[in-house]
Amino acid sequence: MICMPTSKAGRRYIYRLFPTMVVYILFLFVAQWAFHHRHATGLFIYLLAILPALPLIGSLAIVGLYIAEESDEFERSIIVQSMLWGLGGALSVSTIWGFLEDFAKAPHVSTFYVYLFFWIFMGISQPLIRLRYK
Amino acid sequence: MKNRLRSLRAERNWSQADLAERLEVSRQSVNAIETGKFDPSLPLAFKLARLFNSTIEAIFTDEQ
Numbered sequence: 007m008i009c010m011p012t013s014k015a016g017r018r019y020i021y022r023l024f025p026t027m028v029v030y031i032l033f034l035f036v037a038q039w040a041f042h043h044r045h046a047t048g049l050f051i052y053l054l055a056i057l058p059a060l061p062l063i064g065s066l067a068i069v070g071l072y073i074a075e076e077s078d079e080f081e082r083s084i085i086v087q088s089m090l091w092g093l094g095g096a097l098s099v100s101t102i103w104g105f106l107e108d109f110a111k112a113p114h115v116s117t118f119y120v121y122l123f124f125w126i127f128m129g130i131s132q133p134l135i136r137l138r139y140k
Numbered sequence: 141m142k143n144r145l146r147s148l149r150a151e152r153n154w155s156q157a158d159l160a161e162r163l164e165v166s167r168q169s170v171n172a173i174e175t176g177k178f179d180p181s182l183p184l185a186f187k188l189a190r191l192f193n194s195t196i197e198a199i200f201t202d203e204q
Contacts, residue, residue, distance in 0.1 A: 012166065079181050080169035139172040 015075035022068045030061035062121055080139075088132040095127025096120050143200045145174045148192045162191055 037057045040046060046054050069089065076082045100120045106112035149159055156174070160167040163184070172178035180188065185196045192199065 078165040078169055079184060080172055080178055081166055083178070136168070139168065139175075139177045 013076060013078055013081065015072055015077065016081070018075065019068060019072040022071070023065060026061045026064050026068060030058060030065075033061060034058040059118075084132065084135055087135050088128045091131035091135070092124040092126075092128030095131075096123040099123050141179045141200050142176055142203060143174065145170075145188070145199065148194070148199065149174075159191075163187060 037054050040054050069085070073082055073085055076085070097120075100117070100123065103112065103115055107114060145159075149156070154162075156170045157167045160170045163170065165184075169178070173180050173184075182196075185200065189196045189199055
């Protein structure tokens with residue numbers, strides 16, 4: 007999904023992802039504001055903390071919908087392959103960093119960043135995968 | 141998988157984009173299939189065969 011997709015499923019993917027990211031930014035600001043200005047207690051803390059994660063989980067579901075709706079099997083194959091690279095890359099980096107934290111006293115990095123690494127590896131791998139079919 | 145798509149296309153004077161439009165896939169998909177780097181599914185192979193008034197075996201060959 008580096009450039010604007012031409013298929014209907016690809017366009018639906020963009021139209022779904024964009025508002026989801028807007029909701030993520032909104033939820034993130036709400037959570038940050040609430041933690042700084044309100045004294046949340048009990049279960050509310052947990053609910054507030056997971057609020058920004060919900061649209062991010064939704065974004066993964068949107069990728070799933072794209073795969074389900076994309077009728078072009080070649081494009082579907084590219085996305086599935088890039089997702090595997092994304093998953094592999096994110097898991098590899100988080101595993102390596104976990105051991106670095108345990109044994110080499112590397113600074114702690116939030117597990118939230120696994121999500122970010124997934125997208126980075128997925129984004130980088132996609133054009134490289136396409137090169138194989140040129 | 142080897143195939144005769146390029147010559148079948150040439151006979152009809154179709155570009156890869158023309159074929160892609162008829163198949164409702166991307167031009168990259170047609171190129172990947174034509175160069176033998178991506179094997180189409182059975183439904184897409186049937187669609188190709190119908191489009192060229194041919195059979196799957198006449199278009200695709202499993203020899204390397």
